[in-house]
Amino acid sequence: NGAGKSTLIKSLVDQQTLLRGERTHGEHLHIGYFAQHQLEALDMNASPILHLQRLTPSATEQSIRNFLGGFNFRGDDATGTIEKFSGGEKARLALAIIAWQKPNLLLLDEPTNHLDLEMRHALTLALQEFSGAIVVVSHDRHLLKNTVDDYWLVAEGKVDTFEGDLQDYERWLEGFHRQLQEPDNSESNTLNESAGETSEQRKERKRQEAEARKKLSPLKKQLAKLDASLETLQSELSAIENELASPSIYDDENKQRLKALLEKRGDLSTEVEEIELQWFDLQEQIEELENRN
Missing domain, CATH: 1.20.20 (F1FO ATP Synthase)
Known part of the structure; x- marks a missing residue:
């Protein structure tokens, strides 16, 4: 946390001024960007159907209804205003709006926050089927284990590829925190492989x-x-x-x-x-x- 993950995503989507370097994109790049703050940008007085109609006025209401049904917006949920929607329902609608626009690159910043287990599972399956590229920031271990091919480590002002899985990352994180909390003392490290632990505590x-x-x-x-x-x-x-x-x-x-x-x-x-x-x-x-x- 605080290492710059969201800043990286905003830089990729061109919502953040770069400190240095260049941002280049392909001619046919079409980004779909999801972040929690986008929930606040939704029109509370509009229905889910109206949100999509504004994006594609030529689309028929039935085609929009069919699409929204895949995100569990049916009946009154699709036609009524969203002012009383829960955080999870707003997140589902924001994700539906992104999917409707058919991007070829998804940038997702904590997409499963506020989602219930059923929708988290549905999102995981949808990402597995997505044919474009995905960059996702998440603390959701299940989502990461089942959707990503490569891990990037954002730390100390740098972004590097991370060779390993989530368990390797947990071990790296423990060592990183230990370095921050302890002075570099090889003797104490030799005497005690886990800072602050006695032999009995380590056994336990x-x-x-x-x-x-x-x-x-x-x-x-x-x-x-x-x-x-x-x-x-x-x-x-x-x-x-x-x-x-x-x-x-x-x-x-x-x-x-x-x-x-x-x-x-x-x-x-x-x-x-x-x-x-x-x-x-x-x-x-x-x-x-x-x-x-």
């Missing part, structure tokens, strides 16, 4: 870490199984949706096939919902254990 810390890993292991294995089940079910649903998109399936001779497909889609959707609820519950347990350590 390692015991607690081992206990946490023991608790996390079965939860993560179960989560991986749920992920695999969801992937299989989503694949089956996708195949059914493709078949239902064919005009010929609605011919009279295909009535029985259509009925079977619709029933199968309903069963699969119910199964997906049940597994997702289990997934959210497990993810909460895992995050609680990880944050505790």
